Amino acid sequence: MPKPNDKQDLIRQILSIRILVLTLGEARHANWWKSEFLSLTGLNFCARLYPRSAFAQAIKSTSRSALELHDASIGRGNVFHLFRLPNELEIELDEFLLQNSKELEKEFRTHSDNREILSNLLSSMAGQKGNFKSGPTQVSFEMMPLPSVMASAYNWAFRNNEKIFPYFVQG
Numbered sequence: 789m790p791k792p793n794d795k796q797d798l799i800r801q802i803l804s805i806r807i808l809v810l811t812l813g814e815a816r817h818a819n820w821w822k823s824e825f826l827s828l829t830g831l832n833f834c835a836r837l838y839p840r841s842a843f844a845q846a847i848k849s850t851s852r853s854a855l856e857l858h859d860a861s862i863g864r865g866n867v868f869h870l871f872r873l874p875n876e877l878e879i880e881l882d883e884f885l886l887q888n889s890k891e892l893e894k895e896f897r898t899h900s901d902n903r904e905i906l907s908n909l910l911s912s913m914a915g916q917k918g919n920f921k922s923g924p925t926q927v928s929f930e931m932m933p934l935p936s937v938m939a940s941a942y943n944w945a946f947r948n949n950e951k952i953f954p955y956f957v958q959g
Contacts, residue, residue, distance in 0.1 A: 799884045801935045808910045809942045810850045821853035843893035861953040862924045869955040914940035922950040
């Protein structure tokens with residue numbers, strides 16, 4: 789079982805990958821989903837509606853679009869992906885996002901409209917370059933660390949102007 793700090797690091801890493809993929813997938817970048825909540829304009833709009841939780845609300849709103857696209861491409865059931873993880877992990881991600889929203893916003897907001905910087909950040913979180921193909925792509929749950937495998941798959945997709953939907957099946 790991971791130590792508390794290891795668990796927090798894992799949660800932060802998954803959330804950071806999620807934020808990068810959400811931002812890169814928006815309409816002004818890769819156009820995987822039509823939202824623009826994570827652009828500077830979108831974040832300013834959210835700040836008027838949710839002054840204390842604008843960034844968290846932008847993440848949650850954009851996540852909904854990403855979730856629907858991934859579910860439509862992969863299917864639902866006993867499969868998990870970056871936007872539909874096991875319940876316990878989703879709860880921890882939500883709590884972490886709400887508790888650290890201001891810090892995360894400072895880290896990601898300034899780069900939200902710069903595709904090159906976002907791609908480089910995602911690339912830095914990726915593991916080895918994988919041999920990926922577009923569409924639904926199963927990754928092994930045992931393939932650790934799973935976040936770096938996910939980052940590698942999305943990094944490949946954004947750099948090759950492809951759509952990929954990495955998923956895993958848990959026991």
